[in-house]
Amino acid sequence: MQRFLNVALAAIALIFVLGLFSAARAGQKGSETKGRHFFRETCRQCHTKGAAGGEVTPLNKTMAQWREYFAKGTHNHGKEPLSQYLPADQLLDASTFLIQHAADSPQPETCGK
Ligand code: HEC
Secondary structure: OHHHHHHHHHHHHHHHHHHHHHHHHHHHOOOHHHHHHHHHHOHHHOOOOOOOOOOOOHHHOOHHHHHHHHHHOEEOOOOEEHHHOOOHHHHHHHHHHHHHOOOOOOOOOOOOO
16 A cells, blocks of 8 residues: 555656656747747737837847847846836747748748738
């Protein structure tokens, strides 16, 4: 009986640890598809030609420049946090979209069309 309990506990612990691992991994890498959606819906309100923020597309920066931009996390000449427009998880998705379609990426994309 004791042995059975030990095995069961070990199995539960393992499942728990694996769950944490995949959650952490999923958290690090955003969804490009969702990111395209969030970028179109939120960022492009101000970032089309002639709009307040000027045109912003993935092609505005290289992959490294987008990474740096989102690592810094500030917006509009450093005046405000990017997180005021999107919650952290959606911002991660948007950054994934922009990085994956940056000017020097394998699949450059002009805009969130
Ligand atoms: C309410 C309007 C608005 C929204 C929404 C908005 N921006 Fe901006 N953004 C601006 C303005 C204004 C500037 C400054 C433009 C300038 O000086 O030419 C700017 C500048 C930028 C720049 C140029 C670098 C900088 O920060 O100064 C980037 C890149 C950028 N925005 C990305 C984004 C992304 C990504 C989102 C969505 C998460 C977003 N913006 C949402 C208005 C907005």
